[in-house]
Amino acid sequence: MKPLSKNMIQEIKQSKGRFIAIILIIMLGVLIFVGVKAAGPSLNDSLNKTVADKNLSDIQVLSTTGFDQTDIDLAKKVPGAQVEATKFKYVIGGKSKVAVALYGYDENAKQNQLIMRSGRLPKNSNEIVLDKNAKNKYDYKIGQKFKFASDAGLKKRSYKIVGFADSPQYIDNQSRGSTNIADGQVQLFAYVPQNQLDMAVGTMLNLHFNSLKDKNTFSKSYKKAVNKKLEILKQEFKGRANQRTNEVAGDYLQQVDSQKQQLEPLKAADPQAYSEQLAKLNSASIKVLKQSKTSYTWQTRKDLAGFSAYGESSDRIAAIANVFPVFFFLIAALITFTTITRMVEEARSEIGTFKALGYTKWEISRNYYYYAISAGLIGAMLGSVIGNETLPRIVLALYKQYIALDWVVDLQWIVILIATIFSLLATFGAAIIVIKKELVAGPAALMRPKSPKSAKKILLERIKPLWNHLSFNSKVSYRNLFRFKSRMFMTIIGIAGGTALILTGFGIQNSISASGNRQYSEIFDYQAVVKLNDNNNLSKVRKILNQNDQYLNSTVINSTTAKLKANKQQVNDVNVYTPKSIKDFDKYVHLGTDLQKHQVVLSKKTAQLLEVKKGDTVHLNVTNGKKVTVKVKAITQNFIGHFIYLSPDMYQTTFGKQASGNTLLLHLKSQTKGQRKNLANKLLDSGEVMGTSYTHDVLSTVSKMSSSLKPIILIFVLLSGILSFVVLYNLTNINVSERIRELSTIKVLGFYNNEVTMYIVRENIILTIVGIIVGYGVGNLLTAYILNQAATEQVIFPLTISWFGYLVATLLMIVFTAIVMLVTHKKLQHIDMIGALKSNE
Structure with a gap:
């Protein structure tokens, strides 16, 4: 074996800790980068396989009067449609x-x-x-x-x-x-x-398209293709609703016509009796037509229960994957770059010796390149395999709220390639830069010790009263901190990065929970919404409510839904609220602005999607088909859903009539599940109520969103903690190796083991404190960015990080510093002082 190769093998043997540390840091960075990047696609691919194998409908249509063969034939006109009617x-x-x-x-x-x-x-x-x-x-x-x-x-x-x-x-x-x-x-x-x-006929029409089977059900191309099919279907059914209504009510209407003809002789004999009988028949006809009226509900997969929530959940993981692992990996790459740089700088004398012996620059540098490449590749390969094969499966296993899916975990080759390239940039790139720099010097210069950095006065020294009261050891520590600025910044970056990543993990979960909690405490202050029938008897409903022990009070509003358009943007399913009494309404919905004064108030997320600000106009198309234009006078905070609030005066001016009271907002005491169901059933049985919905159910849904991320957040926190520990340990080792002669000198001068340890650890403590504080700021910024990426069309996640997140991040950093301090203490007790002082460095 050539001397150069023997020397490199000896170098690896003597510094196994460093070689393993480089591999570990790269492995951790790649593991979370590849693993989290693979989690989102695995969730989507697994669901895609399940719904494809079970032929989930692409489009479903519900009809109030059912679908006959004519309807089925119309649906079959949509190109490629497989149609089935279901009861x-x-x-x-x-x-x-x-x-x-x-x-x-x-x-x-x-x-x-x-x-x-x-x-x-x-x-x-x-x-x-x-x-x-x-x-x-x-x-x-x-x-x-x-x-x-x-x-x-x-x-x-x-x-x-x-x-x-x-x-x-x-x-x-x-x-x-x-x-x-x-x-x-x-x-x-x-x-x-x-x-x-x-039932004589099916009430649900299912449409499936084989051409869409291989598409990702959450992809833009799939959604675009389905919407195109849906538009064709709606066009085929244009006018069909009225035709179907007449078919269903036809027999009865024929009987009515027959009875009207029988009344004709009465018209001349007794006009009053004729008018009364005719009015009764007309009233009965209107009632039957109303009951037989055909209306359609069009829905695609995104409208199915839990489907959009699943897609949004995988989107949130994808949003996290676009930021969190990248930041994680950048820290790992930065520390690796520093480690490789230090390794090459420590080998100055060997490089000088080989250069003096006549070895070429390529021959000398080649083995260092091999060292860097092997460490980078081993770390990247281990991280890629472990990350791609474990994290997605852990995520799938922990998504217990969803049905057991057919797991699909494919290797993310592009992500693995990117991670490998960055790993080699951090290792091989560092080796190229430093070797090239070192080989410029001649053999004699390389074999001599590198000149130590000259000491300079630091800012603290200029503050005499403070500086003079510091101990000798403290003065040395502060001067050394600023003497080796690159090491100081690397340590701060490492600690800050670890703190920020842990804080971000908690922040994501806290912020998702906060969206529901703040919506139903700061903005909405009611516990239930009761939707009334068109011709309701409000006094009867109030009587039922007053008999309920949990009922406190209520207010009447007009509630409908609409599409809003502005600046070529459109938002569907916007809730339009108009109170009967603004004074009472303020006790149930806290807009943070005066509705009486501003007349039209729009929720913040809706305004963002429509690119609207105060003073702009929006086009409002309510469910009954009436289109109006209103000017937005104020924008209110909102976290879940889309809302536009109109004052009673504005409603009357806009629609030309008073807002009818079709909804009750209820204040209720704390209820059990049974009590909620009992009240809802009583209201429904009255015949005056269409349905009751509870804010408890919405909060429960948001809570599930937050809970589904808990396992993933735990994985992030654990991996971030491990990275932080490895980074701190590695940087401390570099610090000790760089200053081995200095430490040996003070030990020879009579410093006790504890004093020698504190000589190094005191700097670590200061840098850890600074790193934690910087990490707080970076963690908030990183969390805010991820939440912005993860926000859906319906939900805003307010930046919220609990005190527990700060506590865990801080304690972990303190514990890691303490562990590193103990390991360093044991290591410094066994310094070969004579060997260190005899060496060239």
């Missing part, structure tokens, strides 16, 4: 009398296939397959009976449970959507043979 309705069922999404099971159906978890599919007319949650949450077992309410519209009321299943239509185990029966929340889905539903 579907919301009913009350089970021992807890919960809202159930009930489907008619058709063994020939190809779309929305169930994922059986136990038991089997129904074969006989008295059998039912239940949601897996019926087993997990309500303790139902196979063989038991499941009973429906008498008004469920079924041929039987009781069915034998033969299986439990998951459905690709309900990917979130904790959310089954909302409805206008029971407490407003669907708790279960169920399938009975379709002939058991007392």
